Amino acid sequence: MSSLLEVAGLSKAFGGVVANREISLTVPDGAIVGLIGPNGSGKTTLFSSIVGHHPIDGGSIRFQGREISRLRVAEIARLGLLRTFQQTRVYGQMDCMRNMLISAPHREEGLLDMLSRHSPEQVDEAERLLAFTGLFEKRFLMAGDLSFGQQKLLEFAMALMNRPKLLLLDEPTAGINPTLINGLIDRLKRTNEEIGITLFVIEHNMRVIMDLAEHIYCLAHGELLADGTPDEIRGDQSVIDAYLGAH
Numbered sequence: 027m028s029s030l031l032e033v034a035g036l037s038k039a040f041g042g043v044v045a046n047r048e049i050s051l052t053v054p055d056g057a058i059v060g061l062i063g064p065n066g067s068g069k070t071t072l073f074s075s076i077v078g079h080h081p082i083d084g085g086s087i088r089f090q091g092r093e094i095s096r097l098r099v100a101e102i103a104r105l106g107l108l109r110t111f112q113q114t115r116v117y118g119q120m121d122c123m124r125n126m127l128i129s130a131p132h133r134e135e136g137l138l139d140m141l142s143r144h145s146p147e148q149v150d151e152a153e154r155l156l157a158f159t160g161l162f163e164k165r166f167l168m169a170g171d172l173s174f175g176q177q178k179l180l181e182f183a184m185a186l187m188n189r190p191k192l193l194l195l196d197e198p199t200a201g202i203n204p205t206l207i208n209g210l211i212d213r214l215k216r217t218n219e220e221i222g223i224t225l226f227v228i229e230h231n232m233r234v235i236m237d238l239a240e241h242i243y244c245l246a247h248g249e250l251l252a253d254g255t256p257d258e259i260r261g262d263q264s265v266i267d268a269y270l271g272a273h
């Protein structure tokens with residue numbers, strides 16, 4: 027597999043706090059790669075850096091071989107690299123269908139045009155993806171009336187409207203009812219295998235990430251502590267000491 031994303035020597039500090047120090051990692055095209063580490067170890071910051079949310083202090087970020095570290099969020103999104111958030115960002119005062127339709131690839135028109143006009147194909151796609159995420163029956167409910175877990179599923183479906191090549195998921199199972207987690211794992215696998223989207227997933231639930239990811243990176247104190255297959259990570263003493271021991 028060729029690499030879709032290559033991060034080399036990435037550093038990012040907030041004032042005196044070094045959130046990421048010299049991080050290097052690779053996400054192969056077609057893979058599901060995991061990112062774990064204690065709270066505050068710099069996982070979300072790394073995702074924010076990759077999608078262009080803030081400037082980085084050093085290092086490089088290559089997506090499909092192209093340096094993207096100086097591009098803005100919208101430019102990176104257009105190349106096919108998107109993220110979802112640990113705290114969801116759906117439009118609570120709009121119904122699920124409307125949330126989906128305004129997430130469709132941006133057109134040149136203004137927001138009002140975007141709200142009122144959308145192609146039949148986009149409506150079909152929105153319905154199909156709402157069905158895929160189990161939200162079809164809720165499609166005319168206000169997003170703000172959904173449970174937190176359902177809002178996360180909606181945010182995931184909204185990201186899929188853009189057909190990204192690489193999707194970064196920040197704790198997709200956090201706040202999701204445990205009885206729904208197996209269904210979510212299955213959907214993430216199908217997103218990868220059937221729709222062909224490469225996934226890079228931050229996850230606190232060890233059962234989930236060990237099941238999903240073929241390769242896992244572990245951060246601690248802003249630095250890359252270890253990486254390997256799920257079995258290698260499970261058996262890595264430094265990971266056990268810094269993180270798994272507490273789980």
Ligand SMILES: Nc1ncnc2c1ncn2[C@@H]1O[C@H](COP(=O)(O)OP(=O)(O)O)[C@@H](O)[C@H]1O
Nearest residue numbers: 040043045063064065066067068069070071072
């Ligand atoms: N916007 C910010 N401003 C200042 N400090 C931040 C900001 N974002 C993150 N940090 C700090 O960077 C460190 C890493 O945070 P974060 O990337 O959110 O960790 P994680 O996602 O692994 O829990 C923490 O010490 C956090 O307080």
Ligand SMILES: [Mg+2]
Nearest residue numbers: 069070071112
């Ligand atoms: Mg985080």
